[in-house]
Amino acid sequence: MTASKKPWSARTLAAQAMGATDPLTRAVVPPIHVATTYIRDEDNGYSSGFVYGRPDNATTREAENVLAMLEGGSQALLFGSGMAAATAVFQALGPGDHIVAPTVMYWALRHWLASEARRWGLQVDFVDTTDLDALRAAVTPGRTRLIWIETPSNPLWTITDIAAAAEIAHAAGARLAVDSTTASPYHTRPLALGADIVMHAATKILNGHSDVVAGALVTKAEDDFWARIAAIRRGQGGILGPFEAYLLTRGMRTFHLRAAAQSASAARLAEKLAAHPAVSKVLYPGLPDHPGHAVAAQQMENGFGYMLSIRLAAGEAAAIATAARVELWKRATSLGGVESLIEHRASIEGAGSPCPPDLLRLSVGIEDPQDLYDDLATALDRATGRS
Structure with missing residues (x-):
C-alpha cells in the first residue's frame, strides 16, 4: 500500500497489514525475521535500528504497528502472554502506589494482584467498578496511581463506563488502564474514550486461531510511564517471538x-x-x-x-x-x-x-x-x- 492521503479504514489497513511487503522479493507477505543479533556499522553504530533480539524484532514491530492502528494509539508493545503484558503495567508503578481494580475480572490477574502485587509494595483495593460512586470513593487523590478496569468483565460480562472511569482517574492524578480483550477494537476503542493504556490478551480474538499465546499494550501517549513499561519488557525479555508475531499479524488481517x-x-x-x-x-x-x-x-x-x-x-x-x-x-x-x-x-x-x-x-x-x-x-x- 503506497503512501496516500485517503482515509483508509481500519479494516482495509488491517487486511493488508498496513501495506507491509518484502522489499527484496516484493512478496505481499513479509518474511519472518528470526535473527537474534545484527551487524554493526563501521562506526560501531546500528543504522538499521536493530541491535539484538531480546528488546526488538522486525516481525514483532509489524504486528505492533497493526495493533496500534486498530486501537488508535501512539505505540503498541507485544509480550509473550496477556499476563506478561498486564503485570508489566503494575510493575512500572512504584512501591506504595495504590491501585483500584475490579472485583470481577480475569481470575489469574486478580489472583496476581491479591498476592504477588503486594510483594512489590503495591496497595490494591478491589471494587465494583460498574458502580461509579463506589469507584470514586475507592480513589485517593495523590495516592491512587492506577485504575484498572475490564469491560465487559470475565465471566459475568458486566460493563464499566470507560469515559466516566477516565474522568475519575484523571481527577485524582491517576491513569486508567482498560483490559479490552473481550470487547476488542472492533467493538470498543478505550483510548478514544479517555483511557491511557489498553491491554489485550492477543491470544484471543485478535489472533483468533487458538495457536498463539500473546499479550499486548497500546498507549495513548509515549510518556515516562510508557518508557518504564518498555524498559521492563526489554530488561525482562518479555517480547513476543517473531513466529508468534507473524501468526498474530495473519490473524489480525481477518479480524x-x-x-x-x-x-x-x-x-x-x-x-x-x-x-x-x-x-x-x-x-x-x-x-x-x-x-x-x-x-x-x-x-x-x-x-x-x-x-x-x-x-x-x-x-x-x-x-x-x-x-x-x-x-x-x-x-x-x-x-x-x-x-x-x-x-x-x-x-x-x-x-x-x-x-x-x-x-x-x-x-x-x-x-x-x-x-x-x-x-x-x-x-x-x-x-x-x-x-
Whole structure:
C-alpha cells in the first residue's frame, strides 16, 4: 500500500497489514525475521535500528504497528502472554502506589494482584467498578496511581463506563488502564474514550486461531510511564517471538470479518437461550435487560461481542452435565477462537471465585449459529431430564 492521503479504514489497513511487503522479493507477505543479533556499522553504530533480539524484532514491530492502528494509539508493545503484558503495567508503578481494580475480572490477574502485587509494595483495593460512586470513593487523590478496569468483565460480562472511569482517574492524578480483550477494537476503542493504556490478551480474538499465546499494550501517549513499561519488557525479555508475531499479524488481517460474524452469532444465541426453559439467566450486554446495556450501547460499536454466559435453573450439577453432553462446542479454556468453546468457569477458578457455580461461559466461534444452538439446547435438555 503506497503512501496516500485517503482515509483508509481500519479494516482495509488491517487486511493488508498496513501495506507491509518484502522489499527484496516484493512478496505481499513479509518474511519472518528470526535473527537474534545484527551487524554493526563501521562506526560501531546500528543504522538499521536493530541491535539484538531480546528488546526488538522486525516481525514483532509489524504486528505492533497493526495493533496500534486498530486501537488508535501512539505505540503498541507485544509480550509473550496477556499476563506478561498486564503485570508489566503494575510493575512500572512504584512501591506504595495504590491501585483500584475490579472485583470481577480475569481470575489469574486478580489472583496476581491479591498476592504477588503486594510483594512489590503495591496497595490494591478491589471494587465494583460498574458502580461509579463506589469507584470514586475507592480513589485517593495523590495516592491512587492506577485504575484498572475490564469491560465487559470475565465471566459475568458486566460493563464499566470507560469515559466516566477516565474522568475519575484523571481527577485524582491517576491513569486508567482498560483490559479490552473481550470487547476488542472492533467493538470498543478505550483510548478514544479517555483511557491511557489498553491491554489485550492477543491470544484471543485478535489472533483468533487458538495457536498463539500473546499479550499486548497500546498507549495513548509515549510518556515516562510508557518508557518504564518498555524498559521492563526489554530488561525482562518479555517480547513476543517473531513466529508468534507473524501468526498474530495473519490473524489480525481477518479480524474484522471474524469479529462481525462471531458477534452476530452471539447476539442470536443470547436471544434464543434466554427463552430456553433450562436457562435461568443469560448474561450478555446486548440484551435489553442486562444492567449494563445502556452504557454498553454508548461505548460499544458493531454489536456487543462474542462472549456470553448462561446460568442454569437446575444448578451446578446440571451445568457440568450440560458441558459434558455437547458435541459441537468444545470443552476448553480460552475464548475468541474460530471454534466455539464452553466451560464451567467456577471449576477452573476454584475457591474464592465470584463466578456462580451454575454458570457456563460460552465463547462463540464462526460456526453456523443454528447448529450451535441446536447442540447446546440438546445438551441442556438431556442434562436436565427434558429429553
